[in-house]
Amino acid sequence: MHRAKVRVAEDVLDANATIARANREDFDRENVAVVNLMSAPGAGKTSLLERAVEQPGGVRVGVLEGDVQGSLDADRLAALHTPVTQINTDPGFGGECHLDANMVRAAIPALPLAEVDLLVIENVGNLVCPAEFRVGEDARVMVSAVTEGEDKPLKYPLMFRTCELVLVNKIDLLPHLDFDLDRFLANLEAINPGVDYLLVSARSGEGTNAWREWLGALPDRLAAGARR
Amino acid sequence: MHELSLAIAIVDLVERHASGRRVTAVNLKVGAMRQVVPRSLEFQFGFAARDSVCEGARLEQEPVAALLRCGACGHDWDPAPRAAETTSDLTFSFRCPGCGTAGFEVVRGEELEVESIEVGGNAGARSNQEERCTAPR
Numbered sequence: 001m002h003r004a005k006v007r008v009a010e011d012v013l014d015a016n017a018t019i020a021r022a023n024r025e026d027f028d029r030e031n032v033a034v035v036n037l038m039s040a041p042g043a044g045k046t047s048l049l050e051r052a053v054e055q056p057g058g059v060r061v062g063v064l065e066g067d068v069q070g071s072l073d074a075d076r077l078a079a080l081h082t083p084v085t086q087i088n089t090d091p092g093f094g095g096e097c098h099l100d101a102n103m104v105r106a107a108i109p110a111l112p113l114a115e116v117d118l119l120v121i122e123n124v125g126n127l128v129c130p131a132e133f134r135v136g137e138d139a140r141v142m143v144s145a146v147t148e149g150e151d152k153p154l155k156y157p158l159m160f161r162t163c164e165l166v167l168v169n170k171i172d173l174l175p176h177l178d179f180d181l182d183r184f185l186a187n188l189e190a191i192n193p194g195v196d197y198l199l200v201s202a203r204s205g206e207g208t209n210a211w212r213e214w215l216g217a218l219p220d221r222l223a224a225g226a227r228r
Numbered sequence: 229m230h231e232l233s234l235a236i237a238i239v240d241l242v243e244r245h246a247s248g249r250r251v252t253a254v255n256l257k258v259g260a261m262r263q264v265v266p267r268s269l270e271f272q273f274g275f276a277a278r279d280s281v282c283e284g285a286r287l288e289q290e291p292v293a294a295l296l297r298c299g300a301c302g303h304d305w306d307p308a309p310r311a312a313e314t315t316s317d318l319t320f321s322f323r324c325p326g327c328g329t330a331g332f333e334v335v336r337g338e339e340l341e342v343e344s345i346e347v348g349g350n351a352g353a354r355s356n357q358e359e360r361c362t363a364p365r
Contacts, residue, residue, distance in 0.1 A: 004346070005345070006347055007344045008241070011339075011340060012241060012342060014241070015237070015241065097230075132233065157263065157320055190323070
């Protein structure tokens with residue numbers, strides 16, 4: 001039997017990157033800024049979106065909800081009169097633990113891109129896999145709740161390294177926890193020096209104005225960056 | 229846990245290059261900053277390879293140490309944790325040890341690349357093309 005060595009030299013995630021670029025081109029054509037919102041399950045992604053989708057400045061926000069199953073999160077956001085599109089990952093390999101570029105690609109025809117300025121893609125709750133798969137986003141935001149402990153940047157460096165903004169959520173619980181905020185911020189600084197972060201509580205609303213403003217200003221920030 | 233997702237991506241990639249030939253080995257470069265657990269990837273690859281041209285193939289993983297270059301002073305450093313004396317040493321260090329600046333470029337360490345594959349005939353698997361070429365049943 002003939003044996004041969006075949007040179008490949010291809011990045012394992014090249015196929016995903018190619019589709020992510022195609023998604024990005026579609027979003028750019030419609031002038032839509034895209035955020036990939038990631039966190040562990042239960043960190044507060046949907047609650048923080050509920051605090052930020054209604055933009056006083058008139059920026060129109062749409063949401064693409066990724067979940068392994070069901071539409072619980074999408075239903076919550078739809079109640080706020082926000083355009084929400086749901087994708088479930090369960091037809092994949094037993095329910096994928098992340099969104100990849102292809103899943104987002106399949107959802108694009110269902111997205112009301114002409115009616116929004118900003119699309120937030122709420123990823124599946126998971127601190128590992130979503131960090132590997134770009135989906136065509138302009139910015140990556142992650143939520144880390146203080147209940148998760150201050151060591152998380154050290155344990156999940158890939159996720160903490162790839163995001164532009166970290167929302168430190170559930171700070172209303174700080175008086176009841178042993179969480180050392182200074183230590184968390186030092187760990188974050190070690191993994192992603194100079195990264196922006198906001199201290200927020202989706203429950204009390206503390207800090208969520210700054211989050212809403214950060215999100216609302218993103219389309220203009222990106223446009224200014226593109227002109228430069 | 230992302231090793232299963234990566235293993236599936238590796239099998240998909242290899243299938244595109246194997247042209248239906250049976251694959252006996254996949255040679256992979258793995259950067260230190262990819263957070264890949266080698267034994268887990270090997271285990272998941274075994275699953276992902278089932279019923280594909282990769283079934284039974286060896287997965288050879290070549291580790292690539294990380295190297296960062298400071299944007300300010302040009303100093304090169306490996307951000308991997310040193311042999312830990314204290315717990316704070318267990319973390320990667322993304323600030324230049326020379327001048328303390330945070331801006332850097334990654335020289336290497338982010339690779340996750342199928343460098344080559346070893347193929348041996350088409351005994352085990354049949355490509356779509358071969359299926360199309362078989363006589364009508």
